[in-house]
Amino acid sequence: MLALLLAAAAIPGAIPGSTSAPPPVLTPPPVLTPVFTKDVAPILYRRCATCHHEGEVAPFPLLTYEDARKRARLIADVTASRRMPPWKPVEGYNHFAGSRRLSDAEIQTLRRWAAAGAPQGNPALLPKAPAFPDDWQLGTPDLVVQLPESFDVPADGGDLYECFIVPMDVPRDRFIRAVEFRPSNRRVVHHALLFTDSAQSRHEPRYPCFGSVGLLPTEGLGGWSPGMAPIRLPEGAAVPLAARSKLVAQVHYHPDGRPERDQWTVGLYFTDRPPVRRVVDVGVASKRIDIPPGEAHYVVREHFTTPIAVDAIGIIPHAHLLCREMRGWAILPGGKKQWLLNLRDWDFNWQDQFQYAQPIRLPADSRIEMEFVYDNSAANPRNPNSPPERVTWGAGTKDEMAGLHVQAIPVHMEELPELGKALWGAVMRSVGGSFYRPEK
Ligand code: HEC
Known part of the structure; x- marks a missing residue:
């Protein structure tokens, strides 16, 4: 221990105050090497195991000492670069519920543990491994909708975006307060978006769909991605479900090297209380996209001014493969940038769909602005064209989109029609509106 302390003291700045201030009276805390059982396992259990356990989307479990030891260096690398856990919002701008982001201290612990040769530590200090019960997280649903036939995911090839339309057999009008999506095969599902359709659109029960579900859904129910909690509508904001509506699901499958199949289920939770609030999709979207081949920094901007006060509860950005950066803010009536x-x-x-930890109040006349940046150069490893080609707006894999969807609740419900009119106006001017635009 003494040697360790001396070694630490020899590193300039290793002990706070050791350079200029007078020598500290208290003994500085010893620099201890992190060990698996006490320091690393709690991080892996809390931050990684939701995806890194048997049968889940990640390629290997990260639960036991052995799982982690043999990948210690890789774990240190992918966390230092923030490739893992997957979480894209930049720190310091908004607080999101369910953030997967690691703290700097957690990253340091993983790095120092790997650098020290991944010591195990005292097995008695190992916390209890997390359990992943396969039950519905909110209790027995009022209605379970199952994909009638399982979907085959080939061993390899590109990612698949498949739309499914499934009858729900709801005999009377209901109100949805919560929804849980459950893949039967979590190894291959990266995300799902859920909608209802009461218009009885005539559509195949299943069809490939990449950027758009290809019909105008009646209601959006929200989305699912690995490790995320079930969707709960805010208190009083249940979503109406008309009798005989159909469920529309867009599911993103990622082949994992062997043939797989999935037959997902969706659990719906109803309430008899009609909503007193509504969550409105305030879509700020642009179709003016025309990216020359080779252009590495193509910017798309759009804006929408909300005529009424709203509380933003979440945000869903949407673009395809070339997009690199997405920014959205509101200029409040006083000029402040939110x-x-x-x-x-x-x-x-x-x-992902991002939920704010606290709703963000946007007063009437707030101007919501979006700015997306696209890289259509050969240097972008996600460019679907080699060599790069001109890319324009569209729903296909090689087209692009630009949509920032603020999930907003009107502060005064009676003002909702005014917002509806303004959003419709934006759609008519063909600059904004819903990205779930029917495909041509
Ligand atoms: C939301 C799900 C999810 C979470 C949470 C998650 N991972 Fe992963 N991880 C994946 C998936 C899926 C892959 C496979 C590669 C890919 O698709 O990016 C992966 C791959 C990896 C790899 C292999 C990378 C390579 O280059 O082969 C490592 C190492 C890893 N994860 C470590 C971690 C660690 C450490 C944590 C927690 C601090 C973590 N992951 C959290 C889903 C997740």
Whole structure:
């Protein structure tokens, strides 16, 4: 121990105050090497195991000492570069519920542990491993909708974006207060978006869909990605469900090297209380996208001014493969800038829906602005074209989109029609509106 302390003292700045201030009276805390059982396991259990356990989306479990020891260096690297856990919003702009982001201290612990040769530590100090019960997280649903036939995911090839339309057999109108999506095969599902359709659109029960579900859904129910909690609508903001509606699900499958199949289920939780509030999709979107081949910094901007006061509860950014950065903010009537999202290194394969830890109040006449940056150069490893080609707006894999969707609750419910009119106006001017635009 003494040697360790002396070694630490020899490093300039290793002991706070050791350079200029008078020598500290108290003994400085010893620099201890992190060990698996006491220091590393709690991080892996809390931050990694949701995806890194048997049968889940990640390629190997990270639960036991053996799991972690043989990958210690890799763990240190992918956390230092923040490739893992997948979480794209830049720190310091907004607080999101369910953030996967590691603290700097956690990253340091993993790095120092790997550098010290991944010591195990006292097995008696190992905390209890997390359990992942396979039950519905909110109790027995009022309705379970299952994909009638399982979907085959080939061993390899590109990612698959498949839309499913499943009858729900709801005999009377209901109100949805919560939804849980459960893949039967979690190894291959990266995300799912859920909608309802009461218009009885005539559509195949299943079809490939990449950037758009290809129909105008009646309601959006929200999304799912690995490790995320079930969707709960805010108190009083249940989503109406008309009798005989259908469930629309867009599911993103990522082949994992062997043939897989999935037959997902969706649990719906109803309430008889009609909503007194509504969550509105305030979409700030642009179709003016025309990116020349080779252009490494192509910027798309759009804005929408909300005529009524709203509380933003979440945000859903949408673009395809070329997008690199997504920023959104509101200029409040007094001129103050309120950030809504700042995301770097956008990865279509890790798209999420972000919920704010606290709602953000946007007074009437707040101007919501979005700014997306695209890289259509050969240097962008996610460029689907080699060599790069001109890319324009569209729903296909090789087209691009630009949409920032603020999930907003009107502060005064009676003002909702005014917001609806303004959003519709934006759609009519063809500069904004819903990205779930029917495909042509
Ligand atoms: C939301 C799910 C999720 C979480 C949380 C997560 N991972 Fe991963 N991890 C994956 C997936 C999926 C892969 C496979 C590669 C890919 O798709 O990016 C992966 C791959 C990895 C790899 C292999 C990278 C390579 O280059 O082969 C390491 C190491 C890793 N994760 C470590 C971690 C650590 C450490 C944590 C927690 C601090 C963590 N992951 C949290 C999903 C997750």
